Amino acid sequence: MSKAMVCSCEDVTVDDVKHAVSRGFCDVESVKRYTGFGTGICQGKSCLAAVASLLEREKALKPAAVVPFTPRPPLYPTELRLLASAPVDMSVPPVGGVPQEVDAFPSSLRPEGPVPEKAKVVIIGGGIMGLALAYNLACEGETDVVVLERGYLCAGASGRNGGGVRMQWGTPALVELAKRSIDLMKSFARDLGINVWLRQGGYIFLAKTKPVADRLDRNAALHNKFGVPTRIISADEAREIVPGLTMKDCLTASYNPEDGVIFPWPFLWGYAQGCKKKGVRVETYTDVTGFETSNGQVRKVKTTRGDIACDTVVLAAGAWSPEIARLVDVQLPNEPHRHEILSTEPLKPFLGPLVSVLDTGLYFSQSMRGEIVGGMGDPLEPVGLNMGSTLRFVTRFAQALMEQLPQVGHVKVLRQWAGCYDVTPDNNPVLGRTPGLDNLLQMSGFVGHGFMMAPAVAERMAKWMATGESDELFTRFSLRRFSEGTLEREDMIIG
């Protein structure tokens, strides 16, 4: 059948690119994500220029706005075993990272025309939190909402995570939220008309030390209480679920077959499209530059495209939240921490669950497309908004992965990238009102698991905002708790 290919790795045609443009995805990064071009084995070498030319010719972009998507190492597919051979100095923290992209959005990508002069609700952050909240507010009848996003949809952690969704948490609040989120993910395609490829292959947590093993034991009991079928499994059982798993140095494992993985990007597109259909404005490439306050209220949000007078402001900017809160003299306890991740060549299905060694922060799963997607925290990672990639990470990850799954030594890495965890002192989110600024609501601090919590959290928050009915979630996780010292620490954080 006659087709004109732009990306022959992923079978993306000229028509697919035009379709993406018709859906409002015009910049190169968004078209890459929506069509999948440049995500295959060649990583854009043969197709990027063709797509850029097409976007320019179709007038989807101004010439100055035609910028390449971020080229991520390695330049050519590279075997994990080779990357595992680099020296790593664990006496020093990781330094640097390439390419630097935190301030990389050129102003030429900014939409023309001002933002609306006023809105009932302004949501800062077009990640899954902000978009899910906006969509749920619209469902509650509040459509006078503007969502502000500094980059393209998926530019932040919502577009950079590994897509794991699980109910295996250490506190009742998160177990319940995660359960509800996974239910909402199951009906997402029906509600919002876009596939999110939820695959419930389970999560296996491995424990290498006694304290972590005890934690898994204790949490399994908690999960069962909430109807989550987590069970402690033997090494042999784990190897039955994941053939080839060595379980090296592992004392025990916990397994919940109902956890799984999803494809993160369509959630953002689905919520954003749902918002737009209901009249909510989603403004990309628009930065917040300041606030106007009086009498303990935020009156206006200032942006690079004009000011918006508003009744309520929600700060849902993930790792950028502390930076934005400082613009209005609010100190958040959150700190950004880089987390690196990589993706390999796509292989036929061989790995059912997501596997994580809780002690070291290693995790890996196989995506719907067949890639091994995985990451590993660095215990020495310094605080800071850094989204650069390091060889140190790939080496540590490759070594840790090959220890548990030696056959992957020949598997080739296609690309590595990084995102930022939004870390709070007790690993729990910051939700609800801001002391001293009554109409500034917080929705941040999700420590790397905001993606999977968002559907449920947004549902509760929209209801709380729209009806004014009290909800203990917004007192339990309020900013006040850090000064009052009522902290309940979540202990099932990967990395």
Added chain:
Amino acid sequence: MDLDGESIPAIEGEPVACSLVAADEPVLARSIKYHRPRSPYCFAAACSHCLMRVDGMPNVYTCRTPARDGMRLERQNAYPSAKVDVFETIDWFFPKGLDHHEMFAGVPVAEQVMAKVARQLAGLGLLPKEEGPVTPPARTLRTRVAVVGGGAAGLGAARVLADRGVPFLLFERDDHLGGRLAHGVPEQDGPQIQEAATFPKGSILTRATVLGLYDDEAGRYLAVGALEPEGPRLLKVYSERFLLAPGGHPPMVPFENNDLPGVYAGRAASLLLRRYDVAPEMAALVGWGPELHALAKLMQERGVRVTAVVDLKGPLPKDAHPLAVSGSEPKAHGLRRVSAFSYTQAGGGKKKVSCDAVLVSVPVSPSFELARQGGAKVTFDAGLGLFVVEADADGRTQATDVFAAGDLTGGGTAREAEAAGRRAAEALVGGLS
């Protein structure tokens, strides 16, 4: 070599994909989504058309894998075989394409079935059965100037550095130096390839692929995958300056059936002809730029019957092939491989010619990845339709330790690339303490 159980002749050391083309076995795999037949396109590891399972390893670039006696080749992503693949029906069922975002979204049952089917159909290749042997530990090297690319620009730079006595290391991913001088279209007055032996011993590394320009606590370095006699080894190469001259990738040019077996990048065609004496019998050429017309000449001289030369941008140069015309709307024809080529003539009217290969010759797409990782600015040149690295006449980029030369900054002849390499080397030597 063994190709799915059939014996295939090959010349030891030539690229596997070249052997297969020469043996008239162009279909090496099926594509990931529509199961369209795939055959080699770029011969530069810049597309994915030639990936095969080789000796049990998935997704191997056969365009860069030397043929060896007894090698086992398997075509991927096809059932029951790449020649007759039942999933090819996907391509026919969805002539307008398959929107995986919205197909069956929210349709009960269908949605779940689709997810199961998609999971089985997705992915390319199988997990290797064997554990990879442990690679030798990475080696850390330090030099004053790291040169990436052993083409005209890189060699020009290396000559200056050698003459000035500045320690340097040059990395070339091919097993030979020269880049387009060795396998592109010969240019009039093009520079000679400078042999490795004419440089200080140990300063030229071939079969060494630069994987990234990273930084860490000890400074900025290149990660290099070097193929040493005992196997692959990772090198960390710290350097004071990085002179980037990696050339470019042969891009896809979007036209109908541009992925049909028998469609090749122009640089692939010249490489096959010049290095391995493999050429089509009848070729139609399409594209733009000086290389298109020079390639037509080369093909003609070497006995290939050129049936069309279609310049999509024009105007035609004075010494163009007698058949050369301005045209648009190119299209490759054929069921499983190219049998004809058509286009719309400048004055209107379609024209169709027979051929067994369509050669797509356009300026290469600069390999700007390392430069961007190093902090250089990359901009879109709308005239060329390419992303280029911003650099001044001496190759200086926005990053003080990164210099760019050759195709990276927007093309030109090999002679110009060599001169740019020399200028960049001169400029950076001046800045070294």
